[in-house]
Amino acid sequence: MSAAGLFITFEGIDGAGKSSHIQALAQALQDAGSRVLLTREPGGTPLAEKLRELLLHEGMDALTEILVVFAARRDHLRCVIEPALARGEVVLCDRFTDASFAYQGAGRGFDLQTLALMERLVQTGAGADAQRLREPDLTLWFDLPPAVAAQRLQAARSPDRFEAEPAAFFERVAAGYAARATQAPQRIVRIDADQERAQVAAQVRAALQARGWLAAPGGGA
Secondary structure: OOOOOEEEEEEEOOOOOHHHHHHHHHHHHHHOOOOEEEEEOOOOOHHHHHHHHHHHHOOOOHHHHHHHHHHHHHHHHHHHHHHHHHOOOEEEEEOOHHHHHHHHHHHOOOOHHHHHHHHHHHHEOOOOOOOOEOOOOEEEEEEOOHHHHHHHHHHHOOOOOOOOOOHHHHHHHHHHHHHHHHHOOOOEEEEEOOOOHHHHHHHHHHHHHOOOOOOOOOOOO
């Protein structure tokens, strides 16, 4: 385990099941002796949670969405994520910048170069190292067919502004996640989320075991 902590993000379209698995992984890491911070995006700070409510329920164009998301992310990084990593904690975050490229980039059709510029601007210098671009150490991408995700959501809750988007939007978002995974294969691990919960959980654990961050059942790291 790194003395500077670990930053692990969970990604996927709405309904992919990542939120339940992030809780289970947090418990497994705590049981193994790690200090764990569980957080989410947009959100994680009082200011960012207020911005989250605006994002989910108020109409706005793609550029406004980007500005709101990255404003929340900057506050989240400065006030929560970077301090926790400096303390040597494991930060588990439900969504991060990959979601911006998938939802606003691929889903809304927003310019990817502008997104990359925002990523560098917001995620550089948020911690003690003024030159460092903060990226996750590992991203678990829960890949689920959008039609299956829609069925899960329909049975779960009333949709927010994003969840109410048509199927074509989520097809684009899913393609955006796949593109990000292709660009960062060392960081992003695909989790086949179209399986039973136990099988999905086993994939999550295996991703951490492969990096020596979680002990295999019955023994070694």
